[in-house]
Amino acid sequence: MSLLAVGTLAYDDVYTPYGEVKMIEAGSCTYIAMAATHFVEPVQLVSVIGGDFNDDFLADLERRGADLEGVEVIPDGKSFYWAGRYHDDMMGRDTLDTQLNVLADFAPKLPASYRKTDYIMLGNLTPAVQSSVLDQLEGQPKLIALDTMNFWMDHALEDLKAVLRRIDVLIVNDEEARQLSGELSLLKAAAKIVEMGPKILIIKKGEHGALLFSEDNLFSAPALLLPTVVDPTGAGDTFAGGLMGYLAATDDLSFENLKRAVIYGSAMASFVVEDFGTRRMQTLDREQIDHRVQRFADLMHVAL
Amino acid sequence: MSLLAVGTLAYDDVYTPYGEVKMIEAGSCTYIAMAATHFVEPVQLVSVIGGDFNDDFLADLERRGADLEGVEVIPDGKSFYWAGRYHDDMMGRDTLDTQLNVLADFAPKLPASYRKTDYIMLGNLTPAVQSSVLDQLEGQPKLIALDTMNFWMDHALEDLKAVLRRIDVLIVNDEEARQLSGELSLLKAAAKIVEMGPKILIIKKGEHGALLFSEDNLFSAPALLLPTVVDPTGAGDTFAGGLMGYLAATDDLSFENLKRAVIYGSAMASFVVEDFGTRRMQTLDREQIDHRVQRFADLMHVAL
Numbered sequence: 001m002s003l004l005a006v007g008t009l010a011y012d013d014v015y016t017p018y019g020e021v022k023m024i025e026a027g028s029c030t031y032i033a034m035a036a037t038h039f040v041e042p043v044q045l046v047s048v049i050g051g052d053f054n055d056d057f058l059a060d061l062e063r064r065g066a067d068l069e070g071v072e073v074i075p076d077g078k079s080f081y082w083a084g085r086y087h088d089d090m091m092g093r094d095t096l097d098t099q100l101n102v103l104a105d106f107a108p109k110l111p112a113s114y115r116k117t118d119y120i121m122l123g124n125l126t127p128a129v130q131s132s133v134l135d136q137l138e139g140q141p142k143l144i145a146l147d148t149m150n151f152w153m154d155h156a157l158e159d160l161k162a163v164l165r166r167i168d169v170l171i172v173n174d175e176e177a178r179q180l181s182g183e184l185s186l187l188k189a190a191a192k193i194v195e196m197g198p199k200i201l202i203i204k205k206g207e208h209g210a211l212l213f214s215e216d217n218l219f220s221a222p223a224l225l226l227p228t229v230v231d232p233t234g235a236g237d238t239f240a241g242g243l244m245g246y247l248a249a250t251d252d253l254s255f256e257n258l259k260r261a262v263i264y265g266s267a268m269a270s271f272v273v274e275d276f277g278t279r280r281m282q283t284l285d286r287e288q289i290d291h292r293v294q295r296f297a298d299l300m301h302v303a304l
Numbered sequence: 305m306s307l308l309a310v311g312t313l314a315y316d317d318v319y320t321p322y323g324e325v326k327m328i329e330a331g332s333c334t335y336i337a338m339a340a341t342h343f344v345e346p347v348q349l350v351s352v353i354g355g356d357f358n359d360d361f362l363a364d365l366e367r368r369g370a371d372l373e374g375v376e377v378i379p380d381g382k383s384f385y386w387a388g389r390y391h392d393d394m395m396g397r398d399t400l401d402t403q404l405n406v407l408a409d410f411a412p413k414l415p416a417s418y419r420k421t422d423y424i425m426l427g428n429l430t431p432a433v434q435s436s437v438l439d440q441l442e443g444q445p446k447l448i449a450l451d452t453m454n455f456w457m458d459h460a461l462e463d464l465k466a467v468l469r470r471i472d473v474l475i476v477n478d479e480e481a482r483q484l485s486g487e488l489s490l491l492k493a494a495a496k497i498v499e500m501g502p503k504i505l506i507i508k509k510g511e512h513g514a515l516l517f518s519e520d521n522l523f524s525a526p527a528l529l530l531p532t533v534v535d536p537t538g539a540g541d542t543f544a545g546g547l548m549g550y551l552a553a554t555d556d557l558s559f560e561n562l563k564r565a566v567i568y569g570s571a572m573a574s575f576v577v578e579d580f581g582t583r584r585m586q587t588l589d590r591e592q593i594d595h596r597v598q599r600f601a602d603l604m605h606v607a608l
Binding site: 187211221228 | 394567
């Protein structure tokens, strides 16, 4: 199986209590690809970059199993740029700068070889752009997952609702689930969101783990306790990349396998925050991943 | 086995978005006893009340398996009173009134029949009062658990540290664990707290479940998702009562059984918040409890 991933290839400046990095390769598509290629290839990227994007980084992504045919290059443009500073408690962050650059006019065009892909991960983008990707697919994919954020609930709710009707899995955090549904109880929120379209809902709760809702089934995944979180940037995208990479690799949509996919996604997110940017993803091997997944299983095992 | 429980027998006024109750029987000792008597008897109560406390309520507690010999009655005094209003999101609350009344001079005296009890639950009280209970024990109990709060960390830290050196299990919430240890990471916080005395640490995270630390073992228990939380008052005490009641009943301090006890405590807490005060505890039977414990197990079950 292959996975199609839509999102940003970007440059970030990140300041945390543990240090700072400038102009590192980042963006949702980068994190998704870095995580998903540990499980499946090809991961077909759909994104846009300027002439400034690092060729060596792209070549490395390709070696890892990314297909770059869907990455549009605007030679005289600049890549999307974001700068942010995390608070001392690492719970919140302030955006210092955002420059859309080539992302401002991003109109994804799917190469012919991408159009029959069965697993689709729509990273957080303008909902209308997410829809435009679905418009170009031929046939019905096995699973379409979408990430979004409260900004689109505030500014493009109708477009967001339109794309929600076309997807299978929504991945949001608890605050976003509450805003989208207008419900405080996550149980009630899930019921309302499922009525909006996605039959599977995954609610990320950061240091408190993740919840998986599918029909009448519910699963609560813990978070690993980490001594230090160096850089939380991209944790959500890495979770989504690990989850969808695992699902595409195993091609099994049973609830039991969805649960495993949530744990694999959680494990990948627990790695990525250990260092800045995607650094930790680059040195990771499958044995380390499986070992960490086992730690998740041990953490929540109880025999009644 | 029997369980000794120290804490308050009180009257509460509680206002939540779902309604209000006035002058209902409450307090840490009440919640602990109401939960623990579902598992073990006798639950030996150590507390103080005024002549105003409801005799019928006490008689009901006794029928459930509470031993009231250690409850001091000050006939012309008034029982401890607390009034609070929960915020619309139920996450926070404001204290409207606190009247210590007979609690101001509470100096617990253990009846002779209590002094060799093996399981001890010290509810949240002045740390020096908690210590004075331990002073009266004869021999070494099998397990001493203690609940405390940030108020004592601010105002009686040395007394708190003194009693922590004498106990086995500390039960606090995540905010309290961070304050007590000065560590943001709960993993680092746990390591520091264990150095203070308690070899077992339980961190309550409310709607996010609970963490159990014991030596190098770690367990993450989920919270049940509830459609509605009517009244969160006493959830922590009920958790502690269920946990310690289960441990006293099973008399097994293996890590596997500690994990089960955390789940039983969590189940009891998930019931108590469904109605005001201890109402839900009063109608509960063991079949309902075991059924809910199974729901917790299902919620976190994954097969790799």
